[in-house]
Amino acid sequence: MSEPAPPPSRPRAGVPRGRGLASAGPQRTGEPLGRTLGVPALFAIAGAAIGSSIYFALGIVARDALGLTPLAFLVAGAFFAVTAMSYVEGNSLHPERGGASVFARYAFNELWSFIAGWAILLDYLIVIAIGALAISHYLAAFWSELGRPGTELAVAALALALVVRENVRGLAASGLERVLRIQLLNVALLMAVVAVGAVAGSGEPAGSSSALAPEATPTASGFLLAAVIASVVVTGVEAGSGLAAEIRPRARALRRVVLAAAGTAIVMFVAISVVALATVPVVDGATALGGRFLEAPVLGIVLSLEPPWLGLVFGYLVAAVAALVLFVSLNVFMLGLSRLVYSLATNRQIPAALGRLNATHGTPSMAILAAGAIALGLVATGDLDFLARLFAFGAMLTFLIAHVSVIVLRFREPELPRAYRVPLSVKVRGAQVPLPAVLGALLAGGAWVTVIVLSERARIAGALWMAAGIALYVIYRRRQGASTRDRLRVDQSELQEAGGSIQYGSILVPVFGRPLDDDIMGTAGRLAAEDARPGESGTMIEALYVLEVPMALPLDAEVPEERLAEARRALSRAKEVGEEYEGVEVGTATTRARSTGSAIVEEARRRGVEAIVLAAEEPTRIRGGALLGGRGGARQRFVGHMTREVLEKAPCRVIVTAPPAEDVDDDDRDDGARG
Numbered sequence: 195m196s197e198p199a200p201p202p203s204r205p206r207a208g209v210p211r212g213r214g215l216a217s218a219g220p221q222r223t224g225e226p227l228g229r230t231l232g233v234p235a236l237f238a239i240a241g242a243a244i245g246s247s248i249y250f251a252l253g254i255v256a257r258d259a260l261g262l263t264p265l266a267f268l269v270a271g272a273f274f275a276v277t278a279m280s281y282v283e284g285n286s287l288h289p290e291r292g293g294a295s296v297f298a299r300y301a302f303n304e305l306w307s308f309i310a311g312w313a314i315l316l317d318y319l320i321v322i323a324i325g326a327l328a329i330s331h332y333l334a335a336f337w338s339e340l341g342r343p344g345t346e347l348a349v350a351a352l353a354l355a356l357v358v359r360e361n362v363r364g365l366a367a368s369g370l371e372r373v374l375r376i377q378l379l380n381v382a383l384l385m386a387v388v389a390v391g392a393v394a395g396s397g398e399p400a401g402s403s404s405a406l407a408p409e410a411t412p413t414a415s416g417f418l419l420a421a422v423i424a425s426v427v428v429t430g431v432e433a434g435s436g437l438a439a440e441i442r443p444r445a446r447a448l449r450r451v452v453l454a455a456a457g458t459a460i461v462m463f464v465a466i467s468v469v470a471l472a473t474v475p476v477v478d479g480a481t482a483l484g485g486r487f488l489e490a491p492v493l494g495i496v497l498s499l500e501p502p503w504l505g506l507v508f509g510y511l512v513a514a515v516a517a518l519v520l521f522v523s524l525n526v527f528m529l530g531l532s533r534l535v536y537s538l539a540t541n542r543q544i545p546a547a548l549g550r551l552n553a554t555h556g557t558p559s560m561a562i563l564a565a566g567a568i569a570l571g572l573v574a575t576g577d578l579d580f581l582a583r584l585f586a587f588g589a590m591l592t593f594l595i596a597h598v599s600v601i602v603l604r605f606r607e608p609e610l611p612r613a614y615r616v617p618l619s620v621k622v623r624g625a626q627v628p629l630p631a632v633l634g635a636l637l638a639g640g641a642w643v644t645v646i647v648l649s650e651r652a653r654i655a656g657a658l659w660m661a662a663g664i665a666l667y668v669i670y671r672r673r674q675g676a677s678t679r680d681r682l683r684v685d686q687s688e689l690q691e692a693g694g695s696i697q698y699g700s701i702l703v704p705v706f707g708r709p710l711d712d713d714i715m716g717t718a719g720r721l722a723a724e725d726a727r728p729g730e731s732g733t734m735i736e737a738l739y740v741l742e743v744p745m746a747l748p749l750d751a752e753v754p755e756e757r758l759a760e761a762r763r764a765l766s767r768a769k770e771v772g773e774e775y776e777g778v779e780v781g782t783a784t785t786r787a788r789s790t791g792s793a794i795v796e797e798a799r800r801r802g803v804e805a806i807v808l809a810a811e812e813p814t815r816i817r818g819g820a821l822l823g824g825r826g827g828a829r830q831r832f833v834g835h836m837t838r839e840v841l842e843k844a845p846c847r848v849i850v851t852a853p854p855a856e857d858v859d860d861d862d863r864d865d866g867a868r869g
Contacts, residue, residue, distance in 0.1 A: 246523035257484020261410030270424035271460030791839030
């Protein structure tokens with residue numbers, strides 16, 4: 195996996211825009227992409243789905259579930275919890291982008307992997323379309339014309355165009371921090387709506403029915419469909435799983451994020467639906483949330499508050515925040531879609547052309563543009579009910595495969611380490627079968643059958659989508675001369691457009707307080723600058739100084755002040771040199787270790803960097819500042835022990851630089867020749 199790096203040089207302006215989170219550039223299976231994102235990133239993705247889905251799902255669910263709407267959302271929340279558990283275990287076992295598609299690959303074969311991926315691809319398209327459609331109806335609080343048929347399509351087209359543009363350019367990792375802040379604002383607003391609605395609700399108008407009255411009781415089929423549609427929130431779990439290769443938290447952190455996401459979903463959905471029934475109650479067997487306010491149900495809640503001025507104030511607040519939250523969720527779902535398409539392309543499940551990376555931005559631009567166009571076509575139908583039921587068809591099939599895959603992997607790969615295990619297991623034929631995954635599989639299977647039986651249009655459209663996809667898959671595989679069950683990997687160069695180059699999300703640079711450090715930071719700075727974007731954080735250089743502690747001393751022994759001062763000087767100089775390059779940020783750190791090479795490898799693994807730029811501790815026989823690159827492989831005898839250890843054990847690319855030949859004395863030159 196060798197790769198030449200550009201020689202050290204001074205900063206230059208006008209570098210090409212680099213890739214962000216939407217990038218899907220070359221990497222080995224499971225290799226971290228970009229800087230380590232952490233648990234907040236996972237919660238941000240899941241939170242985006244939770245926060246946005248309430249704005250468009252509530253109306254459809256309330257229309258069908260009537261007085262049992264809170265119960266429908268409670269069932270959906272429970273399903274979210276068990277599904278999140280299965281996904282987290284599956285991702286901790288096989289940390290690759292692709293979600294349920296990855297689980298099915300290892301549990302079954304490539305055909306089932308494709309079926310899961312193709313089904314969730316349909317859901318991404320539908321959720322993007324529904325979100326774009328809902329934006330105009332919330333903005334109608336400011337200008338009523340925005341919610342009319344012709345105008346809503348124009349607003350949705352504008353929103354989709356912006357989303358496509360941002361995703362083609364590549365979403366920066368810093369964007370997830372903004373997503374998390376927006377979701378926290380959204381939670382605060384919705385909880386305020388719940389509090390105010392509980393106190394200042396308009397009461398029950400004439401003709402309204404209590405939640406338990408016969409007029410407010412839905413049919414069995416209506417309630418089942420409502421509960422299935424309420425599970426739209428679970429799509430965020432699939433989108434979050436696309437970041438599995440970058441998120442390597444500990445088991446305790448994973449448990450916390452599962453509990454936090456599930457708790458947020460249940461509390462928010464149940465609380466909002468209770469207030470919804472109090473402010474917009476069921477009247478004569480129907481609710482305005484499923485009629486006049488179908489596309490903007492939360493706006494219907496606040497506009498029904500008393501006194502009217504209070505509803506007006508909250509109406510403007512909800513409209514503004516809803517439009518922002520929905521737009522952010524469109525970006526999140528488009529990110530998940532683009533990463534899924536790239537995963538399918540790299541595994542030869544769809545033609546490589548669909549996953550080809552843009553030469554400038556390193557994103558699957560063709561897939562993103564096609565998704566935007568298809569989503570706009572779905573918006574043009576204007577049939578929210580049909581889209582919601584079609585969504586349920588694809589989602590429940592995907593989640594069924596995900597749960598079953600996690601159960602099967604308990605039998606097939608019982609000894610592989612799992613940072614998180616679904617709790618409450620029972621022993622079956624020597625394997626620990628997780629009961630929550632069994633429950634999730636039963637719920638998903640039952641929900642899928644419900645959609646097939648009760649929704650003819652969704653059944654036909656869903657079957658046509660799956661049949662077309664499987665036909666495409668089989669034909670493509672046969673033209674490749676390959677089995678439909680075996681795994682194939684595309685050569686990464688096939689997905690690079692002409693002029694494209696490998697770029698990096700984060701780089702680790704060990705420094706040693708030597709003059710060569712400037713050249714090393716210059717090499718890393720140039721690589722980082724090529725991935726930088728004006729106005730946003732680009733590639734992160736992480737400068738590391740290893741304090742090697744001799745075996746005679748304990749690892750936590752006091753370090754002499756002179757060594758600490760030397761480390762501070764080296765890191766300060768590294769930061770100064772690296773940040774001369776446009777758009778580059780340099781972080782600094784020290785670590786104690788017995789072995790410098792082992793420390794570098796461990797830090798690279800812990801931080802999830804994409805590349806290590808390293809100064810060899812002994813000269814090579816290659817003159818003129820030549821560069822060596824590699825990861826693992828044969829032992830390199832022309833470098834010292836530390837460099838050799840990093841080359842053989844690093845979890846990412848390693849770019850090794852040597853000093854110019856004229857800087858090497860005769861003794862070193864002789865040693866290098868003997869090596």
